[in-house]
Amino acid sequence: MIPLAIANQTVREAMRRRVMWIFLISGLFLIAMGPVFGFLSPKDSQTVLRSLGLAAILLAGLFITIVTCIYLIPVEIERRTIYTVLSKPVQRYQFVLGKFLGGFATVFINIAAMGIVFLVLIYTQEHKVPMDMLLGVVMTFFQMLLLAALSIFFSTFTTPVVNFFLSFGVFMVGNLSSVTDSLASNPNPLVSNAGKIVHYLLPNFGNFNIQNSIIHPTIEIKNQEVFMMQNIIYAIVYSLVLLTLAVLIFDRREV
């Protein structure tokens, strides 16, 4: 219950942050602009609408996740409110978990809001429930879950500014999974081993990028359910790894 109480308080606090609202409104605006761009390219109106909508959710979600999660723990330390919390019967791991759940719930609310607007917009254009687009939103959501865990992990031992660049950088490298995968099969053993290390050790955000496949109906994802489930489990397990590491580091931290 303690982590949930901390999470509840974290969500309230995060939702008061103006910068988060700016990103949310920007995301919603981009989604709403989709039909306009579609009008400019009539033959591809649906492709533009779908791709722009998914990209807007991803981009806004990315910044909302990073901006929300990088501040959650450092702000408590900076304002010294953490003393009040930890002086009560609250374990440090409960604090970290509560902060993560709060940040994650905030991201969920934002992505859900953008997702609903996007799906309704598609529905008004195509007059059918866009289940494939829902899959895209779900994958973005789990991608952000992993990113939130990463930001929380970094926030236990870095400042918010450093955390911003670290999280963003790892997200970028993680999105280059096709490159690291091809490096892993390079004939040069040095390159191959380096590629394998990066590919398997860093969180692989590129796994979740299925936009191209779901935008174009001719592209078939074989065993789609299995593929989705593997990615979701990957996001959850990797998040657990990062949170466990975050707890271990935060345990040692003097506050």
Added chain:
Amino acid sequence: MATKRLPDDLQNRRKKAVPILIVLYALTMFLQAQIDPRVRELRSGEQGLESTSGGLGGEFLLLPLLGFREAAAGLLWVRCDEFFHSGDYDAILPLVRLITWLDPHAENVFITGAWHLAYNFTDSTERSDRRYIVPSQELLKEGVRNNPRIPDINFELGWQNYDKVKDYSAAAAAFTAAINTRAWKGSDDFPYGAPLKTHHILAHTYAKQGRIPEAIAEWRRALARSAEQLARDPRNFTYISLNAAEKNNIKELFQRYHDRYTDHDHEKSVNPTKYPFVIAPPKGSNIPKPWDVNLHVKFEAPRPKVFKMSGTMNIADGARLEVRISDWDYDARDMKRRDVVSKEILQKFKVEEDQTILMDTASVRKNRFEKELDMSKDPRMYSFAADTYKVIFTFNIRTTSPHIQDRHGYSGEGLMDVKEHIVLDRHIDLLGTKMIEGQDGEGPVWDGKSVPWLIDGKGVYGQPARLVRVTYKLSRKQLLGLEPITNKDVVPNDAL
């Protein structure tokens, strides 16, 4: 940040957490190993970022990383449209390349981009730059590789070969590939793999190849399909008209076969021979042999890089004489480019700037033709960098209009040239249906009934097209008007 000695309970927690952490990390690696093959399969047609980065600026690399690939591609496509309408054709090429890298499943970009390459780069008199054919076709082939379930790209490849290149065997292969596309639910053509029009154009292609039984068989396949559609929706006007058009086309093919190759009622006409000409022989003549087109060509260079072709040809109005001016080794170099497609072609749609080629036609009216070919105004397109050139004049019976074929047959069986300018095109995939004995055809004569015309499970074709051709070998000095062009410059035609 400082560290401290942890209390015992935290030490114990750590001891428990570390093995769990290792197990969880191992699980992520296991999951990643399971996910990798699926991701690889999903992105099998996509260009890796490492290979695209050579052609992309840093700002464009950021877009795919942020998940904006398709959105960026869509918006860039809009920009292409603006460039197109403002006439800035060169600016479109890098954008087309960029878009197809960002979104390898944007089939209309492959199609429109290839059309743009093949048709829109022209000289000042609207003759297209043939050097762009190779990059255009390579772009389409890349599109086909990336989108095996979309018939439209193969259709475009077929259409380009049919309309632009006049390579009917390549066209037939592409149209057949389009028809064989696996059907998928959600497609407008489901349960078929490709639109009905693909059968129509394939039938026309077979007719252009002179393969009449296959053309008829294809029309029948189309007819069966349109009849099915009509049965499902009997009041659909499109289906009604398509069905009627297909019936008419089959009937017309049989009619043409009958009129051209059987002697029924020919005794009432002026054609007492087996040859398929149905117009009167020259005045005062009653020679029962193929029609002598008696081609006479004059080629001059009145000004540097400006040419005048003129002459006479004894053929019906509306026939077109093709002219091709190119480097002597153009075909050899072109073949090499097709065999080893360079990165320059694939990444930048680069053409060989030192190559020169022009293709055009002159219309025959009242047995005469005349045309001026001005290649002086477009030095970027016509560099004249080579030392030796080939100028070829060709009358191709397969590409000519049906009313000319009515006189001379699908393969030119009723056609000859007293000056021996006839060349037989013996390319195996261009051998047509043998209709009459003799005239260089091999194999059995078609009975006009068996459709498809199969022997041992295969269509048997043996009639080479009889082209009328004159070839000049000219020096750069002659094309620049510094030395005269005479009949001595006419050389034997290349064997086909």
